[in-house]
Amino acid sequence: MKAVVHAGKTGLEGLTYREFEEIEPKAGEVRVKLKTAGLNHRDLFSLVRHQPNDPPLILGSDGAGIVDAVGDGVEGIKVGDEVIINPSLGWKENSDAPPPGFEILGLPFHGTFAEKVVVPAENAVKKPAYLTWEEAGVLSLAALTAYRALFTRGKIKAGMNVLIPGIGGGVATLLMQFAKAVGATVYVTSRSKDKCEKALELGADKAFDSNGDWNEALEGVKMDLIIDCVGPATFNQSLAQLRQGGTIVTFGSSTGDEVQINLRSFFYGQFNFYGSTMGSGEEYIEMLQFIEKHQIRPVIDQMYPLEQFDQAFDRLEKAEQLGKLGFLIG
């Protein structure tokens, strides 16, 4: 089968589109013939985390397609079923944090940038019928992460003021759509004027320049909940907009892992600061029910044929997209 494989070199230089041996599903696994796959910021990080001496690896966490082989002992799913892949491996039930052994599809295990992928049967879930193959293929990682960050960790409620910096991001657009569906007032930032305008069209209540004056833009309105996955480039600006007793959640650090915060302002502010990552299998099902109820569709920036993987990675690396980038496969 054809696949986008990372081997031999760090970074984008190590990626090639080539023939790769097809994998048979073991007991408890299924193989999915992919129609579409989705790109995430994680795939950029994986280009660096996957070392030149490691065995060749097919990247990619998101995908949707049709089951084409089933391992021993698999029940409730059969060849021909239309499925969407939950990339959160080894985390079935809701819990405070993932259990030991939790991994994300695409590193260390072969992922979805290929004609076929093998996953545990419980990670192949019935595709919501209202989503197109493109929408289903780019949804999972970002939507699951957004769901846990907003609901489980952020405890979002109708009427809250919610701030989402860096709205161009794949997770950020879903955060905005979810928060609007709940009835929150949603403020977003971007470094791009164009993306601010598009975010307003997509339902944001206010959009302003990430590099501008946030106090001026927000005119004294303070936030109940802030979801900041940009990291040091925005984190302290975000914190400064939190109301006393408000909550800030992070699950990403696109611009670096370290921030300096003023502890005195933090404890006087009675702030809550939560970390989050991905979500459980149960949260994945809750998320699918939530998006179906509200008829939410991920915003797709652009889909590419798999062989044009370099163009997709380049667009992601330059943060030119608004929403999700993905691949058309079968």
Ligand SMILES: NC(=O)c1ccc[n+]([C@@H]2O[C@H](COP(=O)([O-])OP(=O)(O)OC[C@H]3O[C@@H](n4cnc5c(N)ncnc54)[C@H](OP(=O)(O)O)[C@@H]3O)[C@@H](O)[C@H]2O)c1
């Ligand atoms: N822990 C987890 O389970 C988990 C899951 C999903 C994602 N993540 C992490 O969350 C982050 C977002 O993921 P994603 O896939 O949504 O990323 P993405 O699509 O690449 O989006 C990143 C966005 O961050 C903003 N940004 C980047 N650099 C910036 C800077 N210097 N100043 C201001 N804004 C900046 C940009 O927004 P504008 O273009 O609008 O300015 C950009 O579009 C990544 O770090 C990713 O690794 C973690």
